[in-house]
Amino acid sequence: MPRITDTAPPPLPPALTWTVLFLIYTGIAVLLTTYRYLDDLSRNRSGTFGIRTLEEVTGVYTAFVLLPLVFRAADGYLFRQKRGGWIPIAFWHLMAGIVFSLAHTWLMAVSRQLISPLVGLGSYDYGIMFYRYPMEFSNDLVGYTSVVGLYYYFKKFRLAQAQQLAAAQLKAKLAEAQLENLRLQLQPHFLFNTLNTISSVMYEDVKAADVMVTQLSDLLRLTLRASRAHEIPLAEELQITRLYLDLMQKRFEEKLRVNYAIDAALNDSLVPQLILQPLLENSLRHGMKPSGEAMDIRIAAHRDNGSLILQVSDTGTGLGSCDPSVAFGRGVGLSNIRDRLLQLYGDAQEFRVANAAAGGAEVTMRLPYRTAPQSRFSGEMSDASFSRDEASPSGRDTAAPLHPS
Numbered sequence: 001m002p003r004i005t006d007t008a009p010p011p012l013p014p015a016l017t018w019t020v021l022f023l024i025y026t027g028i029a030v031l032l033t034t035y036r037y038l039d040d041l042s043r044n045r046s047g048t049f050g051i052r053t054l055e056e057v058t059g060v061y062t063a064f065v066l067l068p069l070v071f072r073a074a075d076g077y078l079f080r081q082k083r084g085g086w087i088p089i090a091f092w093h094l095m096a097g098i099v100f101s102l103a104h105t106w107l108m109a110v111s112r113q114l115i116s117p118l119v120g121l122g123s124y125d126y127g128i129m130f131y132r133y134p135m136e137f138s139n140d141l142v143g144y145t146s147v148v149g150l151y152y153y154f155k156k157f158r159l160a161q162a163q164q165l166a167a168a169q170l171k172a173k174l175a176e177a178q179l180e181n182l183r184l185q186l187q188p189h190f191l192f193n194t195l196n197t198i199s200s201v202m203y204e205d206v207k208a209a210d211v212m213v214t215q216l217s218d219l220l221r222l223t224l225r226a227s228r229a230h231e232i233p234l235a236e237e238l239q240i241t242r243l244y245l246d247l248m249q250k251r252f253e254e255k256l257r258v259n260y261a262i263d264a265a266l267n268d269s270l271v272p273q274l275i276l277q278p279l280l281e282n283s284l285r286h287g288m289k290p291s292g293e294a295m296d297i298r299i300a301a302h303r304d305n306g307s308l309i310l311q312v313s314d315t316g317t318g319l320g321s322c323d324p325s326v327a328f329g330r331g332v333g334l335s336n337i338r339d340r341l342l343q344l345y346g347d348a349q350e351f352r353v354a355n356a357a358a359g360g361a362e363v364t365m366r367l368p369y370r371t372a373p374q375s376r377f378s379g380e381m382s383d384a385s386f387s388r389d390e391a392s393p394s395g396r397d398t399a400a401p402l403h404p405s
Contacts, residue, residue: 028060112126232270260300268371350364
C-alpha cells in the first residue's frame with residue numbers, strides 16, 4: 001500500500017496553467033511599461049513609449065519562455081534530491097540563477113535587436129555584453145528567487161492537499177474494510193444458527209424441516225442479492241425479517257407470536273442490512289422462558305424528527321438484575337450490531353439494550369433518517385395489512401398501526 005507521504009498531487013491542466021501564467025506576465029509587462037514611461041514623463045522625456053514597451057515586453061516574455069526550465073530546475077534541488085540542508089540547496093539555487101540570468105540576458109539582447117527594426121524603432125543598442133551580463137544578474141537573481149519561492153510554496157500547498165485527500169480516502173477505505181468484515185462475520189453466524197435450528201426439527205418433523213430448508217433458501221437468495229450493500233430500504237429488511245420469522249415459526253409454533261408496528265411511510269428509509277435478524281435471534285435464544293410459556297415479539301419503527309427509531313422487544317426472561325452491557329457478551333449478534341452502527345453512523349446513532357417496562361427485554365436503535373429510491377418491495381409492504389395490533393391465535397405475525405408519540 002502506498003504511503004501517504006509518497007502521494008503526488010494530480011497534474012494541473014497544462015493549457016489552463018500556462019494561460020493563467022501568460023496573463024500574469026502580461027499584466028506585469030503592462031505595469032512595468034507604464035512605470036517606465038511615466039518615469040520618463042516625470043523627467044520631461046517624451047516619445048519614449050515605443051522603446052519602453054519594447055524593453056519591458058521583451059524582458060518579461062523572455063523570462064516567461066524560460067519558466068518551464070525554472071520549474072524543472074526548482075523541482076530538482078527542492079523536491080527530488082535528498083534534502084541535505086540549506087547549504088546544498090543554496091548552492092544549486094545560485095547556479096541555476098546564474099544560468100537563468102545568462103539565458104535571459106542573451107534572449108533579451110537577441111529579441112530586441114530583431115524586433116526593434118521591425119516596429120520602426122531602428123537598431124537597438126544593448127551596450128557591451130561583457131558588462132551587461134553581470135549588470136542584469138542582480139535583477140534576474142531577485143526575479144528568479146521570487147518565482148522559485150512562489151513555486152515552492154504553491155507546490156507544498158498542493159502536496160499538503162493531496163496528502164490530506166489521500167489520508168481521508170485511506171481512512172474511508174479502512175472503515176469500509178472494517179464494516180465489510182463485520183458484515184461477513186454476521187452472515188455465516190446467521191447461517192450456522194439457522195441450520196442448527198433446522199437440524200433440531202428434522203428428527204421430530206421431517207416435513208416441517210423440508211419446508212424450513214426451502215424457506216432458508218429463499219432467505220439466503222434475498223440476503224445475497226443485497227450482499228454488497230451495507231444499507232438497504234427498511235421494506236427489504238422487513239422482508240428478510242418476515243422470512244426468518246416464518247422459518248422460526250416452524251420450530252416454536254404457538255410459543256412464538258410476533259407483532260409489527262411499522263409506519264408504511266418509512267419503507268424507503270435506509271437501515272443496515274441484517275440489523276433486525278440478530279436481535280430476533282437473540283430474543284429467541286435467550287428470552288424463551290423454561291416453563292415453555294409463549295413469548296411475544298414486537299418490531300416497531302417510527303420517525304422522530306431527523307432520526308429513525310427501530311425497536312425490538314419481547315416478553316421473555318429479560319435481563320433480570322444484570323447490567324445491560326452483559327448482553328453484548330452473549331454472542332456475535334449484539335456486539336456486531338453495535339460495531340456496525342458505530343462504523344456507519346459514528347456519534348449520530350444510539351444503541352440501547354434494557355429491560356422492558358412490561359417484562360422481557362427491549363432493544364432500541366436510533367439511526368439518521370435517510371431515504372432510498374423507491375424499492376420494489378415498497379408496494380408489497382404498503383399493500384400489507386397494518387390495521388391489527390394483536391397476535392393471531394395460530395402464532396403467525398400480525399401488523400399494527402404506528403402512532404408515534
